[in-house]
Amino acid sequence: MAKKFEEKVSDLEKIISTLENGEVDLDESIKKYTEAMKLIKECDEELKNVEKNVNKLVAENGELEDFEVEN
Amino acid sequence: MNDKYLTVSAITRYLKSRFDNDSNLHTVFLKGEISNFKAHTTGHFYFSIKDQGSKINAIMFRTNASKINFKPADGTKVLVTGRISIYEATGNYQIYVDEMQEDGVGNLYIAFEKLKKQLAQEGLFDQSHKKQIPKIPKKVGIITASTGAAVRDIITTISRRFPVCETILFPTLVQGENAKDDIVRNIMKAKDYDLDVLIIGRGGGSIEDLWPFNEEIVARAIYECEIPTISAVGHEIDFTIADFVADLRAPTPTAAAELAVPNMIDLEKQMNQYAIRLNESIYKKINYQKLYLDSVKNSFVIKSPMIMFENKKQGLDLMSNKINELITKLISDKKNRLDNLKNNYVIKSPEILYQNKALILKNVIDKLELLNPLNILSRGYSITYKDDKALKSVKNLNKNDKINIKLKDGMIDASILKIKEDK
Numbered sequence: 001m002a003k004k005f006e007e008k009v010s011d012l013e014k015i016i017s018t019l020e021n022g023e024v025d026l027d028e029s030i031k032k033y034t035e036a037m038k039l040i041k042e043c044d045e046e047l048k049n050v051e052k053n054v055n056k057l058v059a060e061n062g063e064l065e066d067f068e069v070e071n
Numbered sequence: 072m073n074d075k076y077l078t079v080s081a082i083t084r085y086l087k088s089r090f091d092n093d094s095n096l097h098t099v100f101l102k103g104e105i106s107n108f109k110a111h112t113t114g115h116f117y118f119s120i121k122d123q124g125s126k127i128n129a130i131m132f133r134t135n136a137s138k139i140n141f142k143p144a145d146g147t148k149v150l151v152t153g154r155i156s157i158y159e160a161t162g163n164y165q166i167y168v169d170e171m172q173e174d175g176v177g178n179l180y181i182a183f184e185k186l187k188k189q190l191a192q193e194g195l196f197d198q199s200h201k202k203q204i205p206k207i208p209k210k211v212g213i214i215t216a217s218t219g220a221a222v223r224d225i226i227t228t229i230s231r232r233f234p235v236c237e238t239i240l241f242p243t244l245v246q247g248e249n250a251k252d253d254i255v256r257n258i259m260k261a262k263d264y265d266l267d268v269l270i271i272g273r274g275g276g277s278i279e280d281l282w283p284f285n286e287e288i289v290a291r292a293i294y295e296c297e298i299p300t301i302s303a304v305g306h307e308i309d310f311t312i313a314d315f316v317a318d319l320r321a322p323t324p325t326a327a328a329e330l331a332v333p334n335m336i337d338l339e340k341q342m343n344q345y346a347i348r349l350n351e352s353i354y355k356k357i358n359y360q361k362l363y364l365d366s367v368k369n370s371f372v373i374k375s376p377m378i379m380f381e382n383k384k385q386g387l388d389l390m391s392n393k394i395n396e397l398i399t400k401l402i403s404d405k406k407n408r409l410d411n412l413k414n415n416y417v418i419k420s421p422e423i424l425y426q427n428k429a430l431i432l433k434n435v436i437d438k439l440e441l442l443n444p445l446n447i448l449s450r451g452y453s454i455t456y457k458d459d460k461a462l463k464s465v466k467n468l469n470k471n472d473k474i475n476i477k478l479k480d481g482m483i484d485a486s487i488l489k490i491k492e493d494k
Binding site for chain 2: 003004009012013015016019020022026029030035036037040043044046047054056057058062064066067069070
């Protein structure tokens with residue numbers, strides 16, 4: 001999710017800069033705009049559906065176990 | 072008179088007694104660095120102990136020397152206990168060392184500086200080798216003790232800033248003799264957990280406590296680790312070798328967590344910012360196109376196409392006039408030329424030509440007439456031929472040669488009687 005997330009963010013940045021210096025013609029801009037808005041929606045969703053923070057601990061045998069911090 | 076002067080030995084003996092009677096000098100605890108160390112064949116050690124400011128001679132007799140648990144050498148920092156007195160023969164004061172042990176902390180600093188210099192030369196600290204810490208990690212690996220403040224700070228900070236990501240803790244010994252191997256082992260293990268970033272660290276402590284993070288094998292393990300690593304060892308001021316080798320150094324575990332993961336709120340703000348900029352730019356684009364379209368719509372031609380047509384028509388008229396003009400001019404030119412030709416004197420009275428020619432002919436005839444040999448003959452001249460060749464001279468002619476003479480109205484055959492050549 002994060003790797004894709006980071007790529008989505010960088011694609012987003014690229015589209016915005018192309019649109020902002022206006023080199024692209026009208027229908028191309030609209031196509032890019034819709035694509036960008038879709039990206040934003042996806043990124044937002046990923047941020048919104050906050051899974052419970054998953055903390056694992058690597059046990060001796062290499063298996064992952066849940067790990068709670070005692071504060 | 073001279074009995075008030077003391078001898079050198081006397082004064083030395085006096086000084087020695089002062090030293091020996093001073094209880095402070097009976098058991099002295101001394102800290103410093105060994106220099107010009109010599110182990111005598113008798114087994115006694117002769118050396119001096121120095122610091123930046125001063126130096127003192129030292130001697131350790133074989134019985135004590137054999138009890139020490141390290142190999143003394145120049146530069147080693149040591150802690151000694153002994154008695155200070157004067158060696159009369161040389162007059163020098165010196166410390167008679169009973170016990171000597173390595174000054175742990177001092178040596179650690181030396182070792183630290185040495186390793187740091189060596190690894191720096193090898194290029195392990197080069198900025199160019201350091202990897203970029205990902206802005207939005209999915210999985211964060213943590214190598215530290217499973218109990219204590221460090222792990223708690225790291226995990227709580229990550230959960231607060233970016234709860235979406237997953238953390239994986241590799242419980243590790245961070246102090247004591249086998250800590251360094253445990254750290255290295257966990258760094259190796261971390262490779263197979265598809266981590267985006269790795270935090271390695273521990274809470275504060277003395278140089279001995281932090282020492283595992285100054286070990287060479289730990290430094291090399293961090294250097295070779297493919298995962299971008301953030302080191303967070305000790306507090307603000309402590310810098311360990313691990314900090315120099317890691318891709319990024321954080322002053323504390325909490326700071327390491329803040330460097331490792333973005334803050335959710337910032338991300339959301341960034342997203343909104345992008346949305347705004349997107350809307351602005353697309354609106355500007357569409358607006359620009361709309362204005363452009365309006366200007367085109369109002370343009371003269373679209374508004375009243377007839378005008379364009381009229382222009383065309385006018386253009387056409389112009390052209391047709393032009394063509395007519397050209398044609399009439401052409402015709403009149405041609406006509407004029409024809410008239411000229413008609414009035415041409417020759418056409419008018421062609422006989423001029425032939426008169427002219429006739430005149431020429433007449434001249435030629437007259438000339439011919441003149442040259443006509445027959446005319447000459449008519450005036451009494453004759454042409455004499457010999458063998459059909461007109462004779463011009465009496466030379467090479469002979470008597471009785473046959474000749475014929477052409478007169479105006481006939482031919483005479485004759486033979487030569489006599490030749491008289493003019494003188």
